[in-house]
Structures are given as structure tokens and as C-alpha cells.
Amino acid sequence: MPTVEIDGQVYTYDDDRHDKLLQFCLDHDIELPHFCYHPSMSIPANCRQCLVQVGTPERDRATGELVTDEEGNPNIQFMPGMQTSCTIGLQDGMVVKTHRTSDAVREAQKDTLEFLLINHPLDCPICDQAGHCPLQIQAYKYGPEGSRFEFRKVHKPKRVKLGPRVTLDAERCINCTRCTRFTDEISESGQLTINNRGVRNYPITAPGEDFDEAYSMNTIDLCPVGALTASDFRFKARIWEMSSSPSIVTTNATGANCEYWVRDNKVLRITPRQNMEVNEYWLPDEDRLVYDRFNDDRPEGPQVRSNGQLVNANWTQAYAKAAALLGPVDGDRIQFVGSAYATVEDNYLLTQLAEHLGADTPVYMPHIEPGAGDDWLITDDKTPNAQGCERLGIREADMQMLRTRIQNGEIDVLYVLEDDPVASELCALADLEDVDVILHYYNTTNETLPAVDVALPAAMVVETVGTYVNQDGRAQRVRPAKAIQGVNRTLMMEMGTSREDEHGTPFDRWHNESHRINCKPSWEILPQIADRVGLDLDYAKGPQAIMNEVQSALDAFEGATYDAMGLQGVALEDAEAGEPA
Amino acid sequence: MSHFDIERPIVKLPEQQPEQQIPDEELVWTDEEQERIEERKAKYPDPKSAIMDLLWMAQEKYDYLPPEAIRLCADTLDMDYARAYGVATFYTQYYKEEKGKFVLDVCTCFSCQMMGGYDILHYLEEKLGIHKGETTDDGLFTVEEVECLGCCGSAPMMQVTNGPYVHNLTKDKVDALLDDLKDGNMPPFVSVTLPQDEDEMGGNRRSDVEATETYQTPPRSEAVK
Known part of the structure; x- marks a missing residue:
């Protein structure tokens, strides 16, 4: 194996990978400061921050033999100037000195940073990027202590609306060109360019054009300074006031990995999380702008219908009412509707309940928008878990037939898990007059609510624990990002502990009682109702135990334990859906 | 030393919703131009590389490049x-x-700056009563501050309307140049030779013209204090 020596330590490397030195160092936890380099894009080497000294063993020009000194060590010839490690390919016998071992490198990196900061406004106290800003962090670590630049800085446009979702502050830009390379090479919209030259340049759209592509907000994450900021999130919260929880987005069937950023139990923004098997580094704009539905129009506890009116109830009353509706009815007059929005665990419990009551296997309502997808991260299917339902044996509903059955009065109880039959055009409100409807729902905007007899507020993806299966059959976990009312041990234990002070638990100094929704995850609601109709669905360890049972009982979920899924998910084998192992 | 402060440091945001300057019916290439475009495109492995040629053609055609002219080139x-x-x-x-009839591009890059490029720029600004980037009311002169034009040997220097260079500027030379330009006389092309081959080819290093004025190693600029 060829070797390379970095700061006196020898590493072997795989020649076939054609790794660049910077990427190799990053892969081996050797930090090198850098701004413009991004592993998924071309390498312009224009920030000049990743400078190192590079030497190679001297070879005799005539014979090609290694030249050695008296002690037999190869004679290392260092290149006369500093090299940008992002563009240097690895070479056998190469010797690299980083800032850890070379004063010259340290000086060079410091000088580069001084240059980058010459026209940078240093408005960190009001900058959204502060706290997770590569320029700020690296200026602290590698930069000079002050500036020697005594002249007026070059002033450039600020608060420029590049497009509907991205705002530019050109003064903060260090011209790394990550954003323009993203639009050129990754999203291929070609909407951004670097305007002007020298100290006057900054990224902008062509005149009269909007930066409105479906992936525009990725440039905000790529930007190593605060030049590109999210128009919706600008000045809303400081990074250190929020917790971030690794999870997935549920706006479509891609199951892109993300972080939910929460302050005071409100989701304030959604950013991508790297998963090379799913979304790589990216997240479409439509996935990021859906956080309002986690915060707004949320229900305030369960309700039951009494004398024709929906009235507030406590959870015990709601469970009892649901059980009372289900208990006396003949199984084939109950229709269970699963949900492609709900987790595998919740749907699995629903199938158990349906089986116990002698009802048909639940069906789920499809939410397909033909033509909405783009063959990348946006899909026609607007639900996160259709594949999970299919693998449980829950089939897509024949909407026409189901509608006819409801209209003909063949159904007495309609049990809907986390969906909206009226908005989905399964049936009209009038059709449900003689049907008892039990509904798990997310938002008070749910159009079926006026016809509902038991309304059970369900925890959304940011409040629950569970598993989703994306369109490619990848099972991925979600974790609670914010707290709901009531104490649920499982949820508490799954709350993010990425911070040392265990964010989200009552022991956390950021813990906050405000904006906690009175709802429960369906895997807590369903066993309570099942218990009252004579079915024991007691899973002591909550969804983890449910998923354990699912993966051992069903071929289609084999191997999808919580430990195996971890943060990156598990690719499930193609198996006959719903077949027992 | 030259005054180093940046006089008007605001970098402007280009008009984001510009009005169209050239009517649609003029935004087309003639057959002759089409032919030239095909020729230029064939010169490069990637035809897109011909963008600089096209922009130049458009500038010759419309005198300047409003956004719609740039878009025409891109679409082509x-x-x-x-x-x-x-x-x-x-x-x-x-x-x-849109610029004046004569665009005076004064170089203020390192060498010219050392030799008094800013003095020349400010002298021009004062004399014409405009700031850099602006055009005189009579539409005759535009003054621009530009980066290196590759003629450090005869700094300070300027270029007139993307054409001939005027070397070794002094205030007198600027006065004379402005008078000449007002009379409609462009300065002559001056061939810049290296001292060692000033005698070769009669000092004329351009093969496409019979003779040019030849640059002589200058006396020290007055602008240097």
C-alpha cells in the first residue's frame, strides 16, 4: 500500500480512490481550515485557506531511483510554495506539513484569513450564521488577533432578495463560489453567477431573474459565511438558543434526512442531514418550509361528540368512547384506514386492532400528485410511508369502492389513523352523518373534524418515535424534536441528548413549558383503546419493542431494529409484503 | 504617495428589474453575423467558449450591452x-x-498607482466635472477606473474606448489628449517595444500595419514626487 506522511505520522491510502489531500485529512480527523472545498462539487481552490507544505522524495532523473542521504532516508524535496491541499493528489512517499508542525503554514493560513476578513463586515452579533459560521470559527482558531487594515471597507449591497426564499448580504461574501457551483453542477439551474470582479464581486442572479429553483435553500447551508440567509428564518433565533434533532422529513416519499431546530417547543427551521444513501447533503425547499404545521393549528386535547356537539374531554373519556363505539359493532361493519403519514409502528398496531375486531385489513389513502416529482428528491407521492404500509400488508384504498360502501351504509364505524378522508376526497361530510368516525389527527384544519365522533390529537413526526420506509425500501427512524404535554418515558428517553445538558428533558436549562401540545403518539393511544375492547397491546418498551416484533414477524422488515437503523437507516430486502417470516 | 482611500466605495446592485432598452425586433442576428458566430463557435471544443466573441459582436452592434443583449448572446x-x-x-x-463617445479607462492597478494613476484619475474627474463611472453632459467623455491593462512599463497609462493606449501620462498629456479627442482625433497606436529591440523592425512590432509610433523609454514621470 502506498503511504503518505502527515505531520510525522504515516498513513496508508488506497490509490484507486484518487483522494485529494484535504479530503484524506478530513476523513482521518485531521482538521484543515477550508471554505470553498465541498466534497460533492468541483474544486476551484479559490479561498486559499487549506494551505500546507508538501514534499516528495527526490528521484534521480536518469535512473528513476530514490535519492537517499547517508542514513538511507529518502531525500524529501519540498515544493517552493504553499500548496492548496484540496487540489493536491496523494502520492506515494509524500510528506505533508500542516499548521500543526510548520510555522510557515500557520503564518500562511493566518495571512489568508486576514485577507478574507479585510472587507468582511464583522457584524457577527447580528448575523444569523454566527455560532455555526466556518469563517468565525476558523478566524478564532487560525486567524490573526486583529486587523491591520485601517482603510474604509468596500461596501456592497445588503438585504438583496435573490429569490423568494434566499436573501443576500454581499458584504459578508468571501467569494468561495460554493453557491454558484451548486447551481451549475448540482441543481443545474444555472441561476447564480459571480458578478463583477476583484473586491467588488458577489453572487447574484442575472438582471430580471429570480433565484427560485426548487433547491435554492441549499446554498444557505453551503455558504460558509452569513452571505446567503433564509428569508423566512432571518433574525428569528440564534443558533445556540435552539436544539437540533436528527430525523427525517415527511413531505414526500424520499425520506430525506434532516435536523429539526427547536426553540421553546416550536420548530423554527429544518436543515439537511448528510446521508449518502438518501439525500446526500441536500434538501428541497418544499421540505424545509413545512415547519408551520408543527406549530400552528394544533389541537388542544381530545374531543368527543356528545348531543351532536364536539366537546373537550380527557384522554380516558376519549378512549372509553372509542371503545364503546367499536365494541358492539360487527367486525365487517368497521373500516380501518391506516395512514401513509403515520409510522410503521402505529400502522402495525392498527392492523392488530383490526384483526382482533374481525375487521378487514386496514387500507391507506394514497396522496399522489402526478408530475410533482423531479426524479431527484421530490416525489409524486406526498406521503413518507406508503412503502411501509405496503410492507405491512396495508394496501392502497380503492377510493371509489370505499366511497360506495360508506354511501350505501355498509360501514358503521370508520377508524382513521392520521389522515383526512374529506380532504382526500374519499367521501363528503354528508356521507359520514350516519357513520361513527374515530380520527387521529394532526391539525385543527382537518376537514373531517365536523363529522368526527372521537377526535384524538396525534403526535406529529417531530413529537414521536417511530419508523418510516421510503420509496426505495429504506427504513429510517424518527426521534422527538420537541416535547408534548404529559410525561411519556419513552419520548423522554429518546429526546435528543446531543447537547451535554440533555436538551428537551426537564433537567435541561432550555426546558420550556410553553407551546407544548396536548396530543399523544398513536402508539400510546391505540393500546389504550385496544385494552378496552379486550386486546392486550402492551409493549413495555414502546415503539422499540413494536419494531422488534415487526422485524422478526415480517420478512419485509427483517433487520430493521432501532439499533441497526441508527441515524442512517437500513435498506430493507424486497420481500412479499405482509408475509410472515 | 497617491491618496489611497476609496472615494465612493458603494458597489451598486445592478438594476434587478431593468427596462428593456433594445426593442425585440432589433434583438436578432443578421445572416452575416450568424455566419460569423458559427465560425467563432467552431474555434472552440465547447461552443459556449465563444461567449466572449459574441458579447463583443453585440457590443459593436448595439454600442453597449444592456441585459437583453447579454441574454441574446447566452441564448444563441x-x-x-x-x-x-x-x-x-x-x-x-x-x-x-451607455457610455460617452470616448471612454477613458485609467489604470489604477499597482504599477500605475505607484506612478500616479490616481492623480491622473482625479485630475480627469476634476477637469471634466464628473466622478469615475459617469459621463459628461455633452455625452463626449466617460471616465472609468480599471484594473491592470498590462502596460506597467509605461505607467501611468490609460486606454481610450477599448482602443489605443496612451502611455506615460502627465497632466499636460491629458490636456492635449482631451483637446485632440474633442476635435475627433483618436490618439495613434503606439507600439511598445522592449529597449533591446527598439531598433528591430524599425521599432514597429505590429505586422498588420505599416508603421506605428514607437514607444521610447520615457523620462521620469512628473507625477512621481
């Missing part, structure tokens, strides 16, 4: 409008707005 080559716009704004030689 089937490339991103934004990218063509980036190219056009990079070079000061492409005029993105």
Missing part, C-alpha cells in the same frame, strides 16, 4: 443567462450601460 450559445452575465460584468471592456 444555449448557455445560462446568469453565466453570460457573469462574464460580461467581469470585464470592464464590456460596457453594461
